[in-house]
Amino acid sequence: MKRGKKYRKAKESLDSTKRYELKEGIKLVKSNTFAKFDESVELSVRLGVDPKYSDQIVRGNVLLPHGIGKKVKILVLTKGEKEKEAKEAGADLVGAEEYIEKISSGWADVDAIVATPDMMGTIGKLGKILGPKGLMPNPKSGTVTFDVAKAVKELKAGKVEFRVDKAGNIGAVIGKVSFPEEQLYENARVLFDAILRAKPASAKGQYLKTAAISSTMGVGVKLDTQMIVSLFK
Numbered sequence: 001m002k003r004g005k006k007y008r009k010a011k012e013s014l015d016s017t018k019r020y021e022l023k024e025g026i027k028l029v030k031s032n033t034f035a036k037f038d039e040s041v042e043l044s045v046r047l048g049v050d051p052k053y054s055d056q057i058v059r060g061n062v063l064l065p066h067g068i069g070k071k072v073k074i075l076v077l078t079k080g081e082k083e084k085e086a087k088e089a090g091a092d093l094v095g096a097e098e099y100i101e102k103i104s105s106g107w108a109d110v111d112a113i114v115a116t117p118d119m120m121g122t123i124g125k126l127g128k129i130l131g132p133k134g135l136m137p138n139p140k141s142g143t144v145t146f147d148v149a150k151a152v153k154e155l156k157a158g159k160v161e162f163r164v165d166k167a168g169n170i171g172a173v174i175g176k177v178s179f180p181e182e183q184l185y186e187n188a189r190v191l192f193d194a195i196l197r198a199k200p201a202s203a204k205g206q207y208l209k210t211a212a213i214s215s216t217m218g219v220g221v222k223l224d225t226q227m228i229v230s231l232f233k
Contacts (some may be wrong), residue, residue, distance in 0.1 A: 067158025069176035
């Protein structure tokens, strides 16, 4: 893919053979941004797991201390008294059948969906639509719960879900380039800690194989995984 002059210049400022310490990597990402908007900062990690085996699927969720700098649009699928609870907690959209029908027709203009357990029998048929978009409510991620107020507030505060893909990779946003370096560092540490804690007992060999940090339009900065692991010893 042909890259622009600014991208090529940013890439030339990095040593492609070097693996940078996390704080240094964050500094390089911030200093090499060139887009005219406030880019997101993302961590990309490759793990030494084989996700085709169910006991090696790595997933979890974590509440980043400084959020991700994005207003999260949340739909709560529920009925009765829980509708009021969801609205008071700050949910953007609340309802049941009307939204299930819209989703069935292809609508998915939200960032997260929370559902009460009594709705899952109806929502289950939406798995093929919501699953690929990462929007399917799941008890393990805390998005299937009767405590909808807690779920909504956590998502609004910067709760991030991560899940390994078929190739053993995890990608997650940790903030914006406008965030101070220390806030990005603290968010990154919390995410790495969660990923390391989620290591399957059946995973053999090196678990954290590679890691990189980048902005939406910027160059990826390779990180020193050994130094990252050492932060939590």
